[in-house]
Amino acid sequence: DDSSSPSIDAAARKQRNIAVMTSGGDAPGMNANVRAIVRSAINKNCRVFAVHEGYSGLVNGGPEYIREMKWVDVRGWLNMGGTNIGTARCKEFRERWGRLKACKNMIEAGIDALIVCGGDGSLTGADLFRAEWPDLIKELLDKKDITEETYHTYKHLNICGTVGSIDNDMSGTDATIGAFSSLDRICHAIDYIDATANSHQRAFVIEVMGRHCGWLALMAAIATSADYVFIPEKPTSVDEWSDHMCEAVSQHRARGKRKTIVVVAEGAISSNLTPITCEDVKKVLVDRLGLDTRVTTLGHVQRGGPAVAFDRFLATLQGVAAVDAVLEGTPETPSPMIGIAENKIVRRTLVDAVKLTKSVAKAIEDKDFEKAISLRDSEFHEHLKYLIAMNIADFREPSLPVEKRKNFAIINVGAPAGGMNSATYAFANYCMSRGHVPYAIYNGFSGLARHESIRTIDWLNIENWNSLGGSEIGTNRTTPEEADLGLVAYYFEKYQLDGLVVVGGFEALESVSQLEASRESYPSLRIPIVLIPATISNNVPGTEYSLGSDTCLNKLVEYCDIIGQSASATRNRCFVVECQGGNCGYMATMAQLCAGAECSYVPEEGISLEQLETDIQTLKAGYASDKGRNHTGRILIKSEKASKALSTEVIGQMISLESEGRFDSRTAIPGHVQQGGIPSPIDRTRATRFAIKAVEFMEEKWSVVHNAEDEIGEFEDSDEVSATAAVLGIERSHVKFRSVKTIWNNETSHGTRMRREIFWEDIRDIADMLVGRVKI
Numbered sequence: 001d002d003s004s005s006p007s008i009d010a011a012a013r014k015q016r017n018i019a020v021m022t023s024g025g026d027a028p029g030m031n032a033n034v035r036a037i038v039r040s041a042i043n044k045n046c047r048v049f050a051v052h053e054g055y056s057g058l059v060n061g062g063p064e065y066i067r068e069m070k071w072v073d074v075r076g077w078l079n080m081g082g083t084n085i086g087t088a089r090c091k092e093f094r095e096r097w098g099r100l101k102a103c104k105n106m107i108e109a110g111i112d113a114l115i116v117c118g119g120d121g122s123l124t125g126a127d128l129f130r131a132e133w134p135d136l137i138k139e140l141l142d143k144k145d146i147t148e149e150t151y152h153t154y155k156h157l158n159i160c161g162t163v164g165s166i167d168n169d170m171s172g173t174d175a176t177i178g179a180f181s182s183l184d185r186i187c188h189a190i191d192y193i194d195a196t197a198n199s200h201q202r203a204f205v206i207e208v209m210g211r212h213c214g215w216l217a218l219m220a221a222i223a224t225s226a227d228y229v230f231i232p233e234k235p236t237s238v239d240e241w242s243d244h245m246c247e248a249v250s251q252h253r254a255r256g257k258r259k260t261i262v263v264v265a266e267g268a269i270s271s272n273l274t275p276i277t278c279e280d281v282k283k284v285l286v287d288r289l290g291l292d293t294r295v296t297t298l299g300h301v302q303r304g305g306p307a308v309a310f311d312r313f314l315a316t317l318q319g320v321a322a323v324d325a326v327l328e329g330t331p332e333t334p335s336p337m338i339g340i341a342e343n344k345i346v347r348r349t350l351v352d353a354v355k356l357t358k359s360v361a362k363a364i365e366d367k368d369f370e371k372a373i374s375l376r377d378s379e380f381h382e383h384l385k386y387l388i389a390m391n392i393a394d395f396r397e398p399s400l401p402v403e404k405r406k407n408f409a410i411i412n413v414g415a416p417a418g419g420m421n422s423a424t425y426a427f428a429n430y431c432m433s434r435g436h437v438p439y440a441i442y443n444g445f446s447g448l449a450r451h452e453s454i455r456t457i458d459w460l461n462i463e464n465w466n467s468l469g470g471s472e473i474g475t476n477r478t479t480p481e482e483a484d485l486g487l488v489a490y491y492f493e494k495y496q497l498d499g500l501v502v503v504g505g506f507e508a509l510e511s512v513s514q515l516e517a518s519r520e521s522y523p524s525l526r527i528p529i530v531l532i533p534a535t536i537s538n539n540v541p542g543t544e545y546s547l548g549s550d551t552c553l554n555k556l557v558e559y560c561d562i563i564g565q566s567a568s569a570t571r572n573r574c575f576v577v578e579c580q581g582g583n584c585g586y587m588a589t590m591a592q593l594c595a596g597a598e599c600s601y602v603p604e605e606g607i608s609l610e611q612l613e614t615d616i617q618t619l620k621a622g623y624a625s626d627k628g629r630n631h632t633g634r635i636l637i638k639s640e641k642a643s644k645a646l647s648t649e650v651i652g653q654m655i656s657l658e659s660e661g662r663f664d665s666r667t668a669i670p671g672h673v674q675q676g677g678i679p680s681p682i683d684r685t686r687a688t689r690f691a692i693k694a695v696e697f698m699e700e701k702w703s704v705v706h707n708a709e710d711e712i713g714e715f716e717d718s719d720e721v722s723a724t725a726a727v728l729g730i731e732r733s734h735v736k737f738r739s740v741k742t743i744w745n746n747e748t749s750h751g752t753r754m755r756r757e758i759f760w761e762d763i764r765d766i767a768d769m770l771v772g773r774v775k776i
């Protein structure tokens with residue numbers, strides 16, 4: 001983090017005064033959001049003010065509450081939990097007189113745009129404030145509290161919302177800032193509780209936050225393979241839920257599971273809207289099943305601690321987008337809210353998002369639960385559907401008729417990546433719920449060809465796989481051609497496989513491409529094949545997200561936080577951190593953004609001596625301006641393949657030499673730590689969603705590829721048929737199945753073994769801008 005702001009081209013734009021505020025419950029990532037807003041606003045030649053203590057700060061006003069922020073004021077904020085500018089629940093702002101005071105205070109401070117980071121309540125307040133603004137300011141004029149000139153200057157309030165809330169309860173965005181950090185804390189806690197529950201064969205009823213929204217509970221239940229979940233959007237009658245829960249739990253126990261986990265959202269209700277408490281649930285488990293049952297309320301632990309990488313990314317990109325939005329806003333444009341759809345930052349209309357959010361609450365109040373669910377985002381919807389499908393699988397007849405049941409297999413290819421085991425778990429469970437037979441191919445294609453290592457999956461064996469890193473079924477880089485394509489096809493024939501899910505990175509893509517191209521020669525390969533990308537490098541063509549990349553990024557960012565602390569404590573040290581990622585600079589770029597590193601060097605750009613020289617000069621200037629205060633560790637990130645000539649070690653030595661004794665530099669190489677250990681909740685839940693989508697795809701496409709034979713039995717390839725070998729990826733705001741053939745032929749750089757198009761260029765610019773390396 002540089003301590004000086006980038007030079008300001010003062011004449012370039014009309015200077016605006018932007019205020020930023022955090023409101024409602026604190027959420028990890030709020031500080032990252034404020035940091036991005038402050039620096040992005042300064043980068044765009046604006047002055048920026050922090051309103052302290054949420055709406056109370058606006059209502060109270062004055063320099064105590066509304067303070068200008070400078071570039072250095074937000075140094076080191078990226079990884080801090082909570083919100084450094086304070087937040088509050090403010091009754092006065094709910095009253096018109098409170099908002100009138102807020103209006104006057106804002107004008108007195110010279111503020112002409114306001115960015116509010118908060119949950120649905122805070123953004124409802126912001127929307128109301130915007131709608132009332134013309135009236136409020138007119139009243140101030142009529143009362144002669146402001147002059148005519150001031151009235152005209154501030155006639156239009158420019159407002160923008162960034163959604164910060166651990167509940168993820170706002171419509172119009174897939175994720176709110178803080179929600180995934182909170183989910184991370186919950187999953188860790190449940191993983192810990194699992195161990196003790198298993199030891200004593202106990203049941204645990206775990207209460208998680210979510211007064212009106214069951215997102216945290218639902219996602220935690222999926223990520224930890226809980227036995228049952230209670231959320232406000234899906235209530236049932238008391239008799240019904242007791243029966244369902246007991247049936248599910250006793251089925252799991254009958255299959256040999258030693259523990260029981262039930263997750264209860266704070267706002268869980270039964271269909272007559274009476275709350276379901278943990279004690280209610282415990283009583284049923286004790287009375288009806290005789291289980292030794294404990295209740296754990298996770299409470300405020302869920303709000304605490306540093307933001308996970310995704311929240312830093314989300315908060316940072318939203319902050320930058322919010323500043324752009326207020327600068328582009330005109331009196332005619334409706335106030336925006338910044339959200340995210342899959343992998344793309346989106347601008348929504350605040351009033352619509354608020355309206356939609358309210359309609360969920362209204363639907364619950366009206367007991368129209370179907371509607372409440374349908375109004376939630378599609379991801380929520382899908383997860384709930386899948387969880388129900390997988391839970392009932394154990395005690396009801398599978399959902400498909402016998403003639404539609406198939407043999408589906410899963411295989412891991414390439415290096416291990418977080419989420420591989422979750423994919424196997426969800427694949428097998430969902431297959432069982434449908435009546436398919438799930439097979440696992442162990443130790444990749446070479447395992448199959450050499451040792452016939454293929455077996456059906458047993459439910460009890462995989463029961464705890466969601467929280468395991470690595471690949472339990474084993475993985476390696478061997479492709480079918482290297483292993484022996486003929487033998488691979490022979491075993492597909494022998495086991496009568498009707499579909500294959502391949503989970504892995506670039507070698508996995510290559511494998512699927514080989515299988516697809518061999519369909520003409522080997523009839524047993526004429527089955528749907530789905531690639532679920534999984535690699536920490538996130539370099540697979542056809543997707544912007546691979547399983548494991550989130551787990552890896554979290555490990556890297558955590559590592560940089562620790563290294564940064566050491567650098568900061570020793571006052572005059574910087575670190576060059578080397579990160580993995582093959583020929584792809586995605587991971588280095590994201591680590592720079594999420595750890596606030598000074599720069600990142602990536603293979604796509606290489607390292608020029610000129611750039612290195614500039615970066616070292618910037619470091620020198622930074623250390624010189626510290627003058628014994630404001631120490632933050634300075635970190636440079638380098639992809640291992642960024643340069644053939646300049647190794648991490650050499651760069652470290654050059655920095656030390658050039659520093660002329662003012663500071664030193666050390667290198668740090670996290671190496672295989674980046675594979676991550678326990679997978680992150682994002683990787684676990686996405687793996688679940690993708691694995692189930694893959695099974696649905698195979699069910700749907702089986703007949704397409706199976707019927708691709710003409711009258712004399714020859715294989716007829718067509719676009720429709722070749723599209724049955726597909727990559728399941730995320731491109732911008734969509735989850736898509738796309739033909740492997742198209743991707744392999746048109747979008748793959750075979751020499752560097754990665755996708756051709758770089759989708760993270762904008763992120764590099766933002767990461768550089770936020771440390772003052774460039775102006776955008």
Ligand code: ATP
Binds near residue numbers: 025055094119125
């Ligand atoms: P969280 O999701 O963490 O609960 P939130 O933003 O929903 O965050 P709330 O307590 O609902 O939290 O709202 C925060 C503040 O926003 C309130 O204390 C109040 O000052 C303001 N606010 C909320 N709703 C309104 C409203 N309808 N009108 C005016 N102001 C409101």
